Amino acid sequence: MTLPVLKPDATIGILGGGQLGRMLALAAARLGLRCHAYAPDTDSCAFQVMRHSTCAAYNDEAALERFADSVDVITYEFENVPAETAAFLAARRPVIPDPKVLATTQDRLAEKSFVSGLGIATAPYAAVASPTDLASAVTAIGVPAVLKTRRLGYDGKGQKMIGVKDDPAAAWSGLRQVPAILEGFVPFEREISVVAARSATGQVECFDVTENEHRDHILKISRAPAAVPGTVATRAREIAVTLAEAFGYVGVLGVEMFLVREGADYSVLVNEIAPRVHNSGHWTLDGCTVSQFEQHIRAVAGWPLACPLRHGRAEMTNLIGTEIESYRQWLDVPGASVHLYGKTEPRPGRKMGHVTRIIPDAAGPQ
């Protein structure tokens, strides 16, 4: 399908109503574009920053129909958009990125096959559909290893570690015997990510490689640029570009990677692909001349991407659950920008906001 080039008063539909949708809408508003979010939760925080939104289930065809009629193109802020929803909408309006990307990234097995099919390293993995599969996978891959559901896991949900002393069968039961994948544990030195944007005409722009620190399986801190050798940064960007091009991707995608060091040698393995704006790219809101959110909106609108210039070193800290309360302490830290998502209930593990701190580079912006 040829994608349209939107006029500044066009409307972009967004599936999902969380903070990513909210920040996409704020970026669209800077460019004069309107957004209309569609989400089932009445208190979706994205609804607050736009005039029109739809609160309905993802299988409510009448609501989906009206939503499609009221927008020019449709994008999404989360990767678990039901395939039927995407197909229903794609028959009516351009859905960007193409829903075929979702089919790959919603299934850890399909994703790993796609990545390794491109000659890009991943952790060793094997499909697990039965206790027998699991036993042979454990033999082949060894332990420690992680058993993950093929679908619907995030922030550490839907996965079980299998250590030397663990009974693999317990992990299999723990995940309720759904189709899974066993991944060999990678002794990584650090986790890095690249947020890349690709336009409808094939222009690709990557943000600086970011280094990520997780706590309890949830991203806590991102630092950009990552303190990695230049060759590693180049390889990480190459991987993101290769993936974006292989998908024929339009929009922003986040690629999570492991950096493995063996003596003086480094290798970069792909852990996960997020077909959307990514938490590790939030620093770009304050740290660059263009944010990941604006890049995504530009791509979805059929506009050219901007060339991102970084203002300095950036450190992004997520405010999770009751950590939201600490926003007050950040308000007068020089160079800090506080972002709160307008969520009322600080449930444990819930991303409530983030703070970016820009540390001016002695050498000037790059």
Add this chain to the structure above:
Amino acid sequence: MTLPVLKPDATIGILGGGQLGRMLALAAARLGLRCHAYAPDTDSCAFQVMRHSTCAAYNDEAALERFADSVDVITYEFENVPAETAAFLAARRPVIPDPKVLATTQDRLAEKSFVSGLGIATAPYAAVASPTDLASAVTAIGVPAVLKTRRLGYDGKGQKMIGVKDDPAAAWSGLRQVPAILEGFVPFEREISVVAARSATGQVECFDVTENEHRDHILKISRAPAAVPGTVATRAREIAVTLAEAFGYVGVLGVEMFLVREGADYSVLVNEIAPRVHNSGHWTLDGCTVSQFEQHIRAVAGWPLACPLRHGRAEMTNLIGTEIESYRQWLDVPGASVHLYGKTEPRPGRKMGHVTRIIPDAAGPQ
């Protein structure tokens, strides 16, 4: 009145629905705060970026009452809020900045008296309420001079130049014989401005002095920092701080000044005070770690101001009327950020958007 300290899910009411209100709402959204704009125009561009808004006349007391009930504090994005509207609302919710500031800044004569009463230089001026007043004012001040209505002028509206060959009476008739002020023409070298923020606790933060170029009486280009001697920059900031403190101001104000050079000596004259975020501060959206819009929202919310760090040199260009079409050319200029206001009709003289370009400072951010 003691001003409240807002919680992140509080709602700020904004009188006015133009681009300044829109950009204030976008800044509030980053901080988790909600906005509710009140404006008479159905196509107010601020309405697009918030869930709730009120389209009603400024003298519709029932609508004003409901508006006041639905917000925690009220601010404004334009200086010509009717005094009765401000008073009606102030009896119900805190209106910030205090409406008494409006009484001064809505009247060019009161404003000039306020400024000169603080020992700050202005152009020579005289009140004109009759042809006799005008004749003596012309004698006292000389020509060229500018006759301006005391109220309701902006972007060159409501003013008439009186040159050597002009008949002052014609200017008086041209302005429909309303109360006016004659201002001596100031042979300025350049126009500069300072955007300052003051918090409820008296903290004051100024952005860098900006240099402004007008075309047809409308701001066309702002550059920051202004290419002026350090002593001039210091004096300009001092003036803004003095004015903010004299008003007991809470929020952001813009002070337009003339820089007059006599040989090696410079003097700084105040031209106008805008009790609101100011067009010459739009560069701060991309050029600083905090924007003028966020500073205003922080002040209005009772939060501390941020300390602004500048990323580089900034140049802001307004897109006026049909110039909006040029946005496409700006989209791929490195370091440029395009801002479109979501206005559909590109009427002549209408501010439709702006572009900021950040030029990295060789010496690093300051």
